[in-house]
Amino acid sequence: MTGIRTLARQLDLSIGTVSRALNGRPDVNARTRERVLEAAQAAGYRPNQSGRALRKGRTSTVGLVLDTGETGPMGGDTFFLLLLDQMQEVLSQAGLDLVLLPSRSGGDPVSVLERQVARGVVDALVLTATRREDPRIAMLLERGVPFLTLGRSETPGLYPWLDLDFERMAQESVARLAAEEHRRIAAAVPQRDLNLVEVYLRGYRKGLAAHGLPHDPALELRACASENGGSKLGKTLLTMPQAPTGVVLAYEQMAVGLYSRMAQEGRVIGRDLSVVGLRDNAQLGFLSPSLACFSLDVGALGRALGQGVLDLLAGRRDTAQVWPMPFHPGGSIGPPEGAGPDAPPPGGAV
Amino acid sequence: MTGIRTLARQLDLSIGTVSRALNGRPDVNARTRERVLEAAQAAGYRPNQSGRALRKGRTSTVGLVLDTGETGPMGGDTFFLLLLDQMQEVLSQAGLDLVLLPSRSGGDPVSVLERQVARGVVDALVLTATRREDPRIAMLLERGVPFLTLGRSETPGLYPWLDLDFERMAQESVARLAAEEHRRIAAAVPQRDLNLVEVYLRGYRKGLAAHGLPHDPALELRACASENGGSKLGKTLLTMPQAPTGVVLAYEQMAVGLYSRMAQEGRVIGRDLSVVGLRDNAQLGFLSPSLACFSLDVGALGRALGQGVLDLLAGRRDTAQVWPMPFHPGGSIGPPEGAGPDAPPPGGAV
Numbered sequence: 001m002t003g004i005r006t007l008a009r010q011l012d013l014s015i016g017t018v019s020r021a022l023n024g025r026p027d028v029n030a031r032t033r034e035r036v037l038e039a040a041q042a043a044g045y046r047p048n049q050s051g052r053a054l055r056k057g058r059t060s061t062v063g064l065v066l067d068t069g070e071t072g073p074m075g076g077d078t079f080f081l082l083l084l085d086q087m088q089e090v091l092s093q094a095g096l097d098l099v100l101l102p103s104r105s106g107g108d109p110v111s112v113l114e115r116q117v118a119r120g121v122v123d124a125l126v127l128t129a130t131r132r133e134d135p136r137i138a139m140l141l142e143r144g145v146p147f148l149t150l151g152r153s154e155t156p157g158l159y160p161w162l163d164l165d166f167e168r169m170a171q172e173s174v175a176r177l178a179a180e181e182h183r184r185i186a187a188a189v190p191q192r193d194l195n196l197v198e199v200y201l202r203g204y205r206k207g208l209a210a211h212g213l214p215h216d217p218a219l220e221l222r223a224c225a226s227e228n229g230g231s232k233l234g235k236t237l238l239t240m241p242q243a244p245t246g247v248v249l250a251y252e253q254m255a256v257g258l259y260s261r262m263a264q265e266g267r268v269i270g271r272d273l274s275v276v277g278l279r280d281n282a283q284l285g286f287l288s289p290s291l292a293c294f295s296l297d298v299g300a301l302g303r304a305l306g307q308g309v310l311d312l313l314a315g316r317r318d319t320a321q322v323w324p325m326p327f328h329p330g331g332s333i334g335p336p337e338g339a340g341p342d343a344p345p346p347g348g349a350v
Numbered sequence: 351m352t353g354i355r356t357l358a359r360q361l362d363l364s365i366g367t368v369s370r371a372l373n374g375r376p377d378v379n380a381r382t383r384e385r386v387l388e389a390a391q392a393a394g395y396r397p398n399q400s401g402r403a404l405r406k407g408r409t410s411t412v413g414l415v416l417d418t419g420e421t422g423p424m425g426g427d428t429f430f431l432l433l434l435d436q437m438q439e440v441l442s443q444a445g446l447d448l449v450l451l452p453s454r455s456g457g458d459p460v461s462v463l464e465r466q467v468a469r470g471v472v473d474a475l476v477l478t479a480t481r482r483e484d485p486r487i488a489m490l491l492e493r494g495v496p497f498l499t500l501g502r503s504e505t506p507g508l509y510p511w512l513d514l515d516f517e518r519m520a521q522e523s524v525a526r527l528a529a530e531e532h533r534r535i536a537a538a539v540p541q542r543d544l545n546l547v548e549v550y551l552r553g554y555r556k557g558l559a560a561h562g563l564p565h566d567p568a569l570e571l572r573a574c575a576s577e578n579g580g581s582k583l584g585k586t587l588l589t590m591p592q593a594p595t596g597v598v599l600a601y602e603q604m605a606v607g608l609y610s611r612m613a614q615e616g617r618v619i620g621r622d623l624s625v626v627g628l629r630d631n632a633q634l635g636f637l638s639p640s641l642a643c644f645s646l647d648v649g650a651l652g653r654a655l656g657q658g659v660l661d662l663l664a665g666r667r668d669t670a671q672v673w674p675m676p677f678h679p680g681g682s683i684g685p686p687e688g689a690g691p692d693a694p695p696p697g698g699a700v
Binding site: 033068084118259 | 372380471
């Protein structure tokens with residue numbers, strides 16, 4: 001391109017250096033990059049994405065698709081801000097930029113993505129909030145766009161994924177309550193058609209079976225994935241004909257509303273109702289009694305996701321990683337003997 | 351371009367229709383768009399961003415710069431997920447796409463943005479978390495890139511902005527406490543160099559002056575913009591030689607930690623310490639007693655931001671909008687007479 005040649009001559013730099021500076025490569029010192037960008041600006045030269053993509057056939061940009069509006073199972077706090085920070089750290093070291101492609105709650109998730117793919121703005125995509133049947137995955141496979149998913153899906157195909165260990169979390173949550181002699185344990189899962197709902201319930205049922213507890217479908221409760229959903233869950237639990245003495249939560253923020261509702265009704269968490277939450281975060285750390293739940297190093301997950309993208313761009317399609325989450329004990333678990341006076345005797349349904 | 355001509359002939363559609371379909375314009379029906387994209391895919395034609403940008407000189411994409419890592423003053427909950435959802439709604443109706451450009455906590459915010467600008471991936475930018483002196487603003491003005499800011503800055507220049515009314519919120523927060531006869535009122539603001547900190551403190555001082563209360567710099571407290579920062583703030587308040595009887599908060603999530611710390615110390619919010627928070631959200635709604643704070647329709651703010659971008663792209667640079675936030679009463683305010691037995695008598699410093 002003439003533009004670059006002219007700039008290089010003017011600045012007394014090699015074309016390669018000017019090109020690297022314009023492309024934002026890390027192997028150009030900051031002072032030189034600044035000189036090149038200033039000269040390019042002064043000359044009215046705008047080395048836009050377009051020319052680069054046409055020359056190189058790639059954009060050096062990775063897109064992460066983020067559901068906006070209603071919160072997903074990990075959207076209740078600063079999960080994504082922390083995740084993206086560390087993911088970007090890994091990508092930027094490889095000269096890649098990260099952009100987020102918001103996907104509107106009211107929109108069609110496939111057509112938005114289809115347009116982004118057609119426009120060729122990214123080299124690779126990361127999908128989040130995977131659905132059990134995920135038409136986005138089918139579309140991307142068909143179009144041959146490299147992608148990985150944070151979350152699994154039952155939509156078939158060879159694509160790398162990384163997912164939290166929802167099955168083991170659910171199973172261990174049940175085990176922790178069963179160890180305290182709880183016999184009637186409910187599971188609360190988000191209402192949305194997210195794949196993790198099925199995975200979590202599978203673990204819940206395995207946990208019950210492992211402790212010889214009967215599976216009662218009436219104890220698999222759907223709630224809105226929000227603080228308010230947790231409050232409504234509390235009301236449901238209190239009005240059930242055979243109230244469970246313990247509940248395991250597949251969405252972290254539900255604990256906030258559940259604690260509040262129980263306090264309003266004069267019930268004590270850990271005595272009248274035992275609770276195992278999903279994941280600790282900055283807000284849940286202030287609940288009293290402390291919430292038994294699982295720990296996640298969000299930054300480490302973000303770095304793993306960044307590495308997953310690098311592997312993907314290197315051609316690996318077969319990586320699958322279940323992210324372990326250690327249990328974090330808390331005062332929200334106690335023996336069921338102390339169940340509230342209105343509650344039926346524990347184990348009544350067994 | 352031959353590609354489009356060939357496709358149009360093959361599909362028996364006009365070149366204009368094929369072009370509109372490839373460009374994701376809303377005035378093509380879904381079935382036709384699908385046919386065009388499938389044919390384009392089959393023909394190996396990838397109408398990428400590059401060709402389009404070179405032809406039209408613009409990308410139809412708006413970038414919003416989002417600080418990742420440490421949370422900003424509005425990052426503590428799903429603020430951005432809700433904001434972006436409605437902003438995108440407005441932009442998409444105008445045929446524009448929204449992408450988020452994450453800005454790493456550890457990185458240099460100017461150089462990241464500079465690279466994005468140099469690559470020409472967006473037509474316009476929205477900056478958030480504006481600093482008092484914001485080098486990003488100076489850089490964008492110099493390069494002539496259209497942008498607007500969510501938040502003001504003291505960096506001079508003609509650019510549109512939209513900001514929450516931090517000054518009036520602080521002023522009214524003080525007034526609400528002064529109306530209950532509080533004489534010693536502290537303000538807690540984030541430690542970061544955000545412009546809103548200055549704006550909030552200006553309102554705080556005006557509020558004190560309006561009620562004839564002395565300004566004591568020792569009552570302007572800096573805290574980490576987090577739940578944990580609120581907890582530490584509680585400790586500070588309890589150990590101050592002349593403890594204030596009320597506090598106004600410039601960061602919403604501080605209330606979570608502050609409530610928790612006070613409860614741990616056996617203090618009752620609204621009796622031993624009166625609190626006015628910044629903004630209600632899904633979590634704060636479950637605090638007890640209810641938090642006096644301000645209401646924000648985040649969706650409406652997102653739509654206004656989308657409209658601001660459209661105005662900007664239409665050439666308007668002079669729009670400035672302070673977003674009003676109505677007061678929301680709560681049980682966290684009470685008269686200072688009931689201050690804890692350890693606290694010095696109210697008004698001791700007056």
